[in-house]
Amino acid sequence: MKSYNNTTYAILGILTTDCTSGYSIKQFMDQSLNHFWKISYGQIYPTLKLLVEDGLAEVKSASTSGRADKNEYFLTEKGLATLKNWIEQPIDQVPAERNEVLLKLFFGSHQSPERTVSLLEEYQKTLEARHATYEAIEQGIRHNHHEEQDAMYWLFTLDYGKRVTQAAIGWCEYTLKNIR
């Protein structure tokens, strides 16, 4: 079985929900997977094309009524099988996240402690905003998708985001105390 990159599998997965167009895939991503997977149109459209070429999806152009040129994509059996196969493969390696804040902090001895304090304060604010976003997304899922079986899994991923973000906020507070 041919293998694809994770971004392709993410799109394949989203096509199992009721998102069918490139545009709505992007919207769905921004709303629900935003905290651990982002994607640009520059990748979505070429990937959809590839999925059709490889028989993993079929496209129906709904250019008739009203708005022109809306392409709707539907998973084929082969597409669903490819998705399921990928999900069941063990993770080969968990890549380390890149963190610019830590990179700057690592070389913190080359700037004043005041600057380092600012760096961490800003980061903490960003993390607090992120945490709030996760809670908003969580509420959105609870209200709009509570009947779907997928929802439980979506909430698990959000819980991850919240816990990890909270830990990072705690680290900011502790580290600030040490520098000040």
Place this chain on the structure above:
Amino acid sequence: MKSYNNTTYAILGILTTDCTSGYSIKQFMDQSLNHFWKISYGQIYPTLKLLVEDGLAEVKSASTSGRADKNEYFLTEKGLATLKNWIEQPIDQVPAERNEVLLKLFFGSHQSPERTVSLLEEYQKTLEARHATYEAIEQGIRHNHHEEQDAMYWLFTLDYGKRVTQAAIGWCEYTLKNIR
């Protein structure tokens, strides 16, 4: 002032320590920044070349004694100024980390709960190993670099890694309880 990518600044920063060759930069990275910044030789050598071209570093070829072809790089004043300038710039945006485990979990309804349990158990093991690695690196810094002023900052970044990893392990335990 010309701007570079973060990987270039990371190399610039490492050149302020006593790492002077491409090879030792890679080693240092793998030992100390591994948890938030990774880099391959395919980027190190071309970047070092660029630094010299732009006058941020100078190279001395020590091809005389013994081992041939060892290039040693030293930051220029311009290089140090460029590094300091970058450190002091605020972070424009904190990119979300990509997480393949969460991506698979997100689509977990397409596989059996047993498979999902395996996914999380494996992930937890990986995280526990990672946590242990961080503690080992921490001990290494405390023993080998305790006199350096940099060491405090290095330890801060490790503390971050440990806290966030610990939060992720807690999430694994909690989520496994919910699925089982």
Place this chain on the structure above:
DNA sequence: GCCGTCATGTAAATAGTTACATGATTAA
């Protein structure tokens, strides 16, 4: 008439990994 949203797509640039190629030294 203009702005926001819906909607699709490409080209160029940037970033990064992997595989390959080379060869010396050192310790078992």
Place this chain on the structure above:
DNA sequence: TTAATCATGTAACTATTTACATGACGGC
């Protein structure tokens, strides 16, 4: 003598973002 480590570097490939180009619809 053979494997590990030291050491540098390039080419090809893959991944991803950003900027650009286009245009219709609906509400104000």
